[in-house]
Amino acid sequence: MRKDFVIDDDASAEDETAFVERYWTDVWKREGGPKGAYDRIPRKAEYRIMAPFLARLGEGARLLDGGCGLGDWTVYLTRNGYPTTGLDISRKTVAQLGALFPDVTFATGDIRDTGLAADSIDGYFSWGVFEHFEAGLQPCIREALRVLRPGGYLFVSVPMDNLRHAAAGALGGIGANKEPAFGARFYQWRLNRAELARELAIGGFEVLRVKPIHKRQGVLRALHHGLGLHYDWFVSRALSAALAPFIPGNLIAHMVLAVARKPEKRQ
Ligand SMILES: C[S@@+](CC[C@H](N)C(=O)[O-])C[C@H]1O[C@@H](n2cnc3c(N)ncnc32)[C@H](O)[C@@H]1O
Numbered sequence: 119m120r121k122d123f124v125i126d127d128d129a130s131a132e133d134e135t136a137f138v139e140r141y142w143t144d145v146w147k148r149e150g151g152p153k154g155a156y157d158r159i160p161r162k163a164e165y166r167i168m169a170p171f172l173a174r175l176g177e178g179a180r181l182l183d184g185g186c187g188l189g190d191w192t193v194y195l196t197r198n199g200y201p202t203t204g205l206d207i208s209r210k211t212v213a214q215l216g217a218l219f220p221d222v223t224f225a226t227g228d229i230r231d232t233g234l235a236a237d238s239i240d241g242y243f244s245w246g247v248f249e250h251f252e253a254g255l256q257p258c259i260r261e262a263l264r265v266l267r268p269g270g271y272l273f274v275s276v277p278m279d280n281l282r283h284a285a286a287g288a289l290g291g292i293g294a295n296k297e298p299a300f301g302a303r304f305y306q307w308r309l310n311r312a313e314l315a316r317e318l319a320i321g322g323f324e325v326l327r328v329k330p331i332h333k334r335q336g337v338l339r340a341l342h343h344g345l346g347l348h349y350d351w352f353v354s355r356a357l358s359a360a361l362a363p364f365i366p367g368n369l370i371a372h373m374v375l376a377v378a379r380k381p382e383k384r385q
Contacts, residue, residue: 119307119309119313120279120284120307120308120309121304121308123305124302134304142187143210146187152214152219159195163331167273167331171241171377172241175241175271179200179240181239182202182203182232182265183195184205184244184262185206185207186204186215188211189204189215189222191204193219193222196222196223202222202223204225205227207227208226212226229244229248229258230251237267240270240271241272242270242271243272243274244272244273244275245275246373248274249276249277252304254317255317256321259318259322262321263380271377274314274318277306277308277372278330280330280369286343311329311330318378323380324378324380326378327375329375330367330374331372331374332372334358334362338358341354
């Protein structure tokens with residue numbers, strides 16, 4: 119597992135939970151808040167991996183979106199037959215979501231201690247959230263195991279420690295896993311496929327699939343960090359779309375997604 123750091127001017131005495139909430143509330147504010155951009159969900163890599171398992175659970179299955187951000191997944195799945203609770207630590211964002219989507223369930227909360235009843239959820243998905251605490255992923259995994267019913271599915275994605283990061287780390291470049299000297303604080307963990315599988319197995323899950331995703335985003339980032347090309351330049355976007363299909367996921371993928379199951383109770 120590899121650590122990423124972020125430069126934070128307000129690093130002061132703020133604890134990690136307060137920092138995470140402030141950081142993401144600011145990100146979502148800069149992005150203009152919830153917009154209901156849920157039409158794009160079925161085209162997403164996460165959805166294509168998740169869909170067969172959702173079909174197995176059947177319509178009406180109760181889902182949890184852990185760290186729902188702008189809430190697009192919560193809205194889409196609720197309106198397509200899967201009542202979903204969107205849980206997020208950002209109080210302001212959750213308040214906006216509640217006002218915008220009164221037919222959908224959103225709640226402020228912490229995925230390490232959700233307050234939900236044990237065995238009450240059929241499927242739990244969380245995209246890009248379990249990695250945000252320096253103590254590691256286990257508090258999130260432990261709570262996921264508690265709230266899922268036996269046989270329920272967990273879908274989780276985290277930033278991938280791909281071979282580009284590993285090589286850069288070995289050469290002392292980005293992702294070098296060393297704490298930068300000044301004004302930086304822990305931002306997130308990156309994991310490779312084996313590490314994510316191991317974390318879930320340690321937490322008591324049966325691991326069904328582990329897949330690198332978002333290769334195009336990985337190429338975009340490599341072009342930015344390696345050649346200084348800006349993310350929103352046409353040339354960067356065109357090159358990443360053209361190159362991504364030919365580069366192995368383990369080398370370049372930006373995220374890694376796992377599907378796991380809570381074991382059935384022994385008789
Ligand atoms: C990288 S964003 C991902 C948002 C969303 N899942 C998506 O894919 O667009 C991380 C989100 O998780 C939330 N978050 C971080 N730590 C959390 C925690 N312990 N409990 C609940 N939400 C958390 C943040 O507020 C933020 O909205």
